[in-house]
Amino acid sequence: MVVSTRPRQDRSQNVIVLRQAPSMSRTxxxxxxxxxxxxxxxxxxxxxxxxxxxxxxxxxxxxxxxxxxxxxxxxxxxxxxxxxxxxxxxxxxxxGRDVDDEVLHERVRAELGRYVRHPHAVEVRVESGRVTLTGDLLEKESRRACRAVASIPGVKTVNANWTTHRDATGVPRLQGEGGPRGPVPELLQQRWSPTSRFLTGLAAALVWSLSGRLPRPLGYLLRAGSAVLALRAATNLPLRRLTGIGAGRRAIDIQDAITVNAPPQEVWPLLSDYSLFTRLMPDVLEVRRSADGLRSHWSVAGPAGVPIRFEAVETMREEGRRIAWKTVEGQLIAHTGTLDLTPENTGRSRIRVQLTYNPVFGAVGHAMAVLFGADPAHKLQEDLLRLKSVIEAGKSPVGAGPRA
Structure with a gap:
């Protein structure tokens, strides 16, 4: 048996692999x-x-x-x-259309309270489902109130015999601010319900996932909008508090309290004398009070040790109980605050501090400050603990240890 062998031909070819250089964005x-x-x-x-x-x-x-x-x-x-x-x-x-006049009367009164700023100035009479409205009302509220009453189940006709006024001048029953009226859509409210936050977060995630299939400018715009909605749903803060734009002095709320084993008459001198804060709080670099004692100039350590200067004015002072203050207009970081001192049993005192401030970029700026170790809430807690140790144990407030 003869077996013929042929040399195998190497059919392999040189393959040139071109590797694309990484893009600048990936780098x-x-x-x-x-x-x-x-x-x-x-x-x-x-x-x-x-x-x-x-x-x-x-x-x-x-x-x-x-x-x-x-x-x-x-x-x-x-x-x-x-x-x-x-x-x-x-x-x-x-x-709900087959109801007696008494129930229908209460329905009408309740609905008027949502659309009329002064519902006590309107009289309601119901006879066999026919509603008669008399009294005084602002002209801008008349049409919406009539439509709202007419939409109530059980109401057959609405006779608006009330007197409308362009403004409240000369009408005693329409004096005063009154309460906020009119239903507010869910997404325009200050605080969203858990369901609204959950559904908005899902919608934001869906828009983000679908935006990749769209042209770049439109896709980037939708991604930015979905990111804003997701942040709004996660924090449950209005956009002006998130960004700090138009939030005034309130974007972040901070509060803390501590109990001191000392009577209020011993604690109040330390709280009311700002000049002692430079020794009690390492972050307070300088405090200068005006001649009248109402204004004060502060210099405190900000993120990365950068000093922040501001001017504050007292808005209320109850000796031995409370101090309230706010920054004057035009300050970089606007804020307001209150300090309350209340006595407790067995000669102890309760110190409570509430702060509302508007950092640069609002709540986003606050989150960045926390990320870089400049959390105001943590610093407030440390300052209260340091004050407690000074009062109770007589420890020196100077030379506190490093912050974590």
């Missing part, structure tokens, strides 16, 4: 991620403060876990309650 993103990773590693594994910081991060993680769990329960309960409310509303609209 910048990689460099940014590397820098952030290095900062996080240095922050958490610092030889002196790393253990404390890791413990704090762990506690924050546990707290966030509880917060997410509670938020989930709130969403489930709110969805269930709103679903029952929708069913009741449909039943009310469809089956």
């Amino acid at each position: 910048i993103s990689a460099a940014g991620l590397g820098a952030v990773g290095g900062m996080v590693t240095e922050y958490l594994f610092d030889p002196e403060l790393g253990r404390t910081r890791r413990a704090r991060v762990r506690d924050k993680g546990v707290h966030l876990t509880h917060e997410f769990r509670n938020a989930g329960r709130a969403v489930v309960c709110d969805v269930a309650n709103r679903s029952r409310g929708v069913v009741k509303s449909i039943r009310y609209r469809t089956g």
Whole structure:
């Protein structure tokens, strides 16, 4: 048996692989991620403060876990309650037309309270489903109020015999500001319900995922809008407080309290004398009071140790009990605050501080300050603890240890 062999031909070919150079955006993103990773590693594994910081991060993680769990329960309960409310509303609209005049009278009074600023100035009379309205009313409220009353189930006709006025001048029953009237859409309210926050977050995520299929300018615009909606839903803060634009002195609310084992008459001199704050609080660099004692010029340590200067004026002072202040107009970081001192049993005192301030970029700026270790809430807590130690144990307020 003869077996013929032929030399195998090497058919392999040289393959040239062209590798595309990484784009500039990817290079910048990689460099940014590397820098952030290095900062996080240095922050958490610092030889002196790393253990404390890791413990704090762990506690924050546990707290966030509880917060997410509670938020989930709130969403489930709110969805269930709103679903029952929708069913009741449909039943009310469809089956609530056969009611007696007394029930219909109460329905009309309740509806007027939502559209009329001074509902006490309007008289309501109901006879066999026919509603007669008399009294005084502002002209701008008349049309909406009539439409609202006519839409009530059970109302057959509406006779608006009231007297309309262009303004409240000369009409005693229309004096005063009155309460806010008219229903406000859910997304225009200051605080959103859990259901609205959940649905808005889902909508923002859906828009973000679909925006990648659109042309770049439109896709970027939709992504920016969805990011804003997601941030609004996550924080439940109005946009003006998130950005700080138009928020005045209120974008972030901070409060803390502590109990001191000393009577109020011993604590009040330390709280009311601003000149002592430079010794009690390391972040307070300088305090100068005006001749009348109402204005004060402050210099405090900001993020990265950069000093921040502002001028404040007292708005209220109750000796031994309360001090309230606010910054004057035109300050870089506008804020207001109150300090309350209340006595407790067994000769102790309760110190409570409330601050509302508007940093640069609003709540976003506050989050950045917290990220870089300049959390005002944490500093307020440390200052109160330092004040407590000074009063109770007589420790020196100078030379406090480094901040974590």
